[in-house]
Amino acid sequence: MTDGPLVERLRGIVGTEHVVTHQRQLATYESDGLLQYAVTPAAVVLPGTAKEVAAVVRACHDAEVPWVARGAGSGLSGGALPVEDGILVALSRLRRILEVDIPNGRVLVEPGVTNIAVSQAVAPTHFFPPDPSSQIVCTIGGNVAENSGGAHCFKYGFTTNYVTGLELVLPDGSEVTLGGPELDHPGYDLLGAFVGSEGTLGIATQIWLRVVPKPEAVRTLVAFFGSTVEAGEVVSRIVSEGIVPGAIEMMDNLSIRAAEGATGAGYPVDAGAALVVELDGSEAECETRFEHVIQLCQGADSVRIAHDEVERELIWRTRKAAFAAMGRIAPNYYVQDSVIPRTRLAEVLGTIDDLANEHDLQVANVFHAGDGNLHPLVCYDGAQPGEAERAEELAGLIVKACVDAGGSITGEHGVGVDKKRYMPSMFDEPDLATFQRLRCAFDPDGRANPGKVMPTPRLCGEVPGPYRRHPLEQAGVAERF
């Protein structure tokens, strides 16, 4: 493969220096942010333009070779895990911001542009709301593939709510435009179907994004409680009062200890839960609501209010440090991304505690409390025989408990390769077969990121007969759409 005609053709398209085939260099690309999985691709190609992306995909199509697209490789579900003997299309060279249109609140970017760069490009008046914790490195192309969320999506929504148009390369190498800078282009919402399709329907080479004005005021506090159950009750009360905070985040004791070790924010390490509540909006509205939230937090052991941007930044840095700081608690951890209906929080957290005790492992919880998106971190020591397996089993049982409570296996990390085995717990065979119909419409040969999302490999049958125009349609009397 390395010296085969496909690699030669790819070199011709992007230039020899942008095709990686040396084993040592390929190792850089063998995993994404989920290091448990590693596969070495046959070659990595780094196209520099949309036209080159189309030519690369076309070459793969002609050679009948599968391919995987990759942005920054920060994904946590193995979505950008390469396919053995396949081509990895790295989009890191497509990183130009092509247009910034503040009066219309639009930005046109290439897929390799980082999430944070979009907000920076429209600052100080506007911002791009989806804010995954990895926003400094993760790319918009990856955000589109995964329909990324973040801490502020309870109020602001997800990537899919902010993409208005896409230039795509389809798996046969052809190009198509869906939507544009304007909203609501007539026709099926293929744009909506593409966002979150985890790289299985094609590659976005240009992306129109909507950005919004920055809120006038932001107020942030962190309240400490004896237990996650108490903090959870406060979340319910805030929401039932009709308050929609910009963000509501919770950390349990283990996460508080880990994060405190990392940032030294002065959090009480014996607290059972820390609840971060951030309100944003107009000055008057924010002030009224914030007073209300402070009242609702009266049962807390203590409340810290951010009085300036430095204090606010520390609260967020401590929250976002929780994942990385988990190394202080255990050598390894396994992240989950399950979602539950928020009202089932106390019950599911209780179940997770019981399961953790049964498996003799610690589980830390850091989560987006407003929308019920848990991130249980199953801590383990991979050097201890059997512990990794026990951790994986525990993680699986946690996912099951969340689905049984009416939730989802993934809120923002995607299914990828890691969670596809859980798909049958949420979806029955007819559901999965219906997903496959969409896949087949875009990628009948199954070469775009194969082996992801769907729990078992599937082929696309032929569409029964070519599309036939109904006589009435031909007569112009009726149409399909």
Place this chain on the structure above:
Amino acid sequence: MHVAEAPATREELGAALSAAAEAGTPVRLRGGGTKLGWTRPAPPEAIEVSTTGLNEIVEHNAGDLTAVLEPGVLLAHAQETFAKAGQMLALDPPDGGGTVGGVVAAADTGPLRARYGSPRDLVVGMRVALSDGTLAKSGGKVIKNVAGYDIAKLFTGSFGTLGAIVELSVRLHPLPPATATATGASADVDELARGAAALAQSALEQHGLDVRWETGRGTVLARFAGASPRPQAEAAEALLRREGLSTEIVDDDDSIWEEQRAVQRGPLVVKVSALPTRLPELLRAADELGASVVGRAALGLSWLRFEQPSAAAVKRLRQGWIAAVQDRPADLDVEPWGEIDPAAQALMQRVKARFDPAGVCV
């Protein structure tokens, strides 16, 4: 058109579709029948299948701000139910909207779109029936979920041409305790557009931001909702006054927003998608064509209402604008969606062929 007996369950609806597919008979799905002019007329041999027998509010999870609805539930009825818990489904199309299934299948929206988005942003899960008898679900009933493909978005706005929506999970929002609206009037399109733009780009959190234009007179309306709407409306009023508009604040503002919605219905209504900064140009075009306009100023979406339906007017409008025809007389010869980019059209047909291989959903 032959009218089938209204199915009472999703299984019956699925069976009606697959029976039609086997017989090769086209099927036209119908909810409340408020948007029948928005698609091409069904062929004469088609059968009409109503969703109004599927009219249960399956779940209202007030604590989670979610609900599960059958498609034939009247939007107005659903709103009454949610309001008892101080909540709403943030969709406010004109006429009370008909059925929730119809609102979603037509992707119809009202002024609340400015703050809460359209059906595609509020539907979190969907069950569908396909013409080959398949009953399938996607999404779920939690507001954050990326498991599996987003089939709900594909069906939202597809007018029943891929299959039938047989159940919807939706996200709800708190009903605001109070509202207030700042209005600014002007007879100059540029001044009006400057007022709207100033608001669209301000940090004020608007519950609605609309414009209205008819025969040389226009208004910008900015609605605020929440615990303290009045100070925000005053701030908006100041912005509008600075741009030269004649302003006032309306506290009891429901009726002026009802009037906004009403312009979205008429003998001929064309929805235009544009960038917000093209508003003055669009208002001038509407004057030339003899149409009145309501628009969501920050979104660039506008509805042109023609009292005298004219295919020629639609054609002229389409020379410079992305325009979808909504209300219209059955005999007006215009394509509802207009011309679509050929590559996107081909992809749409591939999707159609996979979901409705018999090609009977029309």
